Amino acid sequence: MSTDSPLKARITEDMKSAMRAGDKPRLGTIRLMLAAVKQVEVDTRVSLDDTQVLAVLDKMVKQRRESIEQYRGAGRDDLADVEVRELEVIQSYLPEPLSEGEITAMIDAAISETGASSVRDMGQVMGLIKPRIQGRADMAAVSAQVKARLA
Template identity: 45%
Template sequence: MSLKLSLATELKDALRAGEKCKLNTLRLIMSAINYAEIEQQKELDDAAVHVVISKMAKQRRESIEAFQSGNRPDLVALEQAELDILENYLPKQLSREEITVEAKKVIAETGAAGPRDMGKVMGKLTPMLRGKADGKEVAAVVTELLKQ
């Protein structure tokens, strides 16, 4: 079963169970997927759906930071609940050690020698880790490795 179909099934289950937060979050996901399909003029596969959901998760993380700095714990709790639901539909995120291993492989492949070669490394590494790791984390690891 595709991810899109399983989301629709879980939406119905959340509606029947009366889980308001999960229902609202799933509706947001389905809406974002529909907008992306209209924009790209094709039906999205599971990888593209993961990209949509990861964008939504990133927005929630940024909102949480903003609400924490604005001293709004009520909104932080709401965004965190939505983020937890979104993360259930994303692939398992790589740890820093796993990112480091992949980055070292790409650095060896490209022959990168210093910080000025970061573009070469990130150009190859980003598509490999898309959806599996946060871009900021990947960039931090690559910067750290290239400075050595």
């Protein structure tokens, strides 16, 4: 399974472009992204595909959002601004976010596909939904919606 992810290749090319352009903030963020992907590959001893790369980037987006919230709460807007710039760069690699209607339709489809009828079946539903919406919606919010629907 040594087929490289087209997304990872694009990020690598963008790193070279940022280097040539002397765009240090963008370059730094892209290097962080590649390092996070590489770390997962080393830990799992597997070359990641696009879905797995998206999962890594999705996690980075979540971390940036949490950091921004904490920095703003502590009155450190200077640090929050750095995180915002990183967040914008990372999000530029994620697919177009899903609308509420699309998320609801996917949840409905997954519930009917798995035959889920209670919160005990939530794992099956989330297992089906997650690969379809990775990087396109906040997984915590989707999880809460699924839980509410099955309750």
